[in-house]
């Protein structure tokens with residue numbers, strides 16, 4: 305049976321990227337690798353929509369989240385954390401580990417934060433040094449309104465906006481320079497359609513000013529060191545050579561198809577999935593604020609989502625993700641990032657229809673596939 309990895313990270317990697325990474329290893333302190341490294345950082349600037357240097361870290365996304373805090377804040381600083389899911393929670397945990405004080409703004413799962421509420425919190429707490437938020441909260445499938453949040457911080461020198469764009473960058477536009485974001489993070493195993501192992505992070509000039517005053521401990525993920533080295537086309541430590549080579553293949557492909565068509569592709573896959581499931585009565589979890597990087601679908605009333613997930617794996621070889629905490633057993637999550645195409649989306653909807661029939665759930669059989677197929681024709 306074929307394996308379909310349809311989780312919102314790691315995602316399927318195209319063959320042309322795997323083949324590029326299968327080539328013999330090269331040494332990193334060479335002109336050959338320096339050219340590869342600098343080509344990658346230049347290519348990343350386009351995807352991050354910035355003129356600033358995008359740093360490549362040998363870590364998973366969490367490493368860059370950790371670095372964002374340890375490099376810009378100080379012990380006792382106050383940060384406003386937007387917590388609307390598991391990754392919002394992660395910001396809280398990292399702050400706690402570093403002794404950064406937090407004001408937690410809880411957002412109901414499946415909903416986006418309201419910038420007006422942030423504005424009110426900032427009014428009452430003029431000493432907040434940073435806002436920490438996800439552009440795409442992968443545990444709920446919500447896109448938070450980063451552009452509007454940035455309007456609250458971009459003209460102030462005493463506060464930075466730190467955005468986890470791990471399932472946003474490359475999937476939909478997050479305009480770092482134009483919107484005035486201060487830190488933006490991406491991850492290789494998401495829309496960059498690569499294996500896990502690289503994180504990307506970019507800092508605004510304001511964030512670099514913050515870094516000069518930051519007193520939190522840092523060594524391996526000292527971004528000032530990474531920045532200095534990156535400007536010299538290298539990294540302070542041994543880089544993940546093979547992954548950087550793969551990254552260049554991906555960025556070359558992005559260049560060829562253009563960012564607009566990349567974003568449009570995610571949007572069409574998202575619309576087809578959401579509407580396909582709606583046609584068989586399954587609701588979208590993040591109505592009105594859907595991240596196009598993934599679909600988070602509610603299991604029908606009375607059906608445990610874990611049975612759908614188990615059935616997909618055992619019967620069709622399809623791996624999708626479940627929900628955590630309050631969403632456990634209630635939702636399943638499907639990627640639109642990575643090497644995912646029309647056939648994958650049609651197959652997973654057909655698979656869910658098959659499992660639901662077996663479970664005795666009544667619905668208009670075939671309607672999900674028919675609806676999705678009609679939308680996927682736009683691709």
Ligand SMILES: Cc1ncc(COP(=O)(O)O)c(C=O)c1O
Nearest residue numbers: 364365366391440442468470471
């Ligand atoms: C929005 C978001 N933030 C952070 C992370 C953590 O990244 P990693 O698992 O690469 O450390 C993920 C990974 O799933 C994510 O989707």
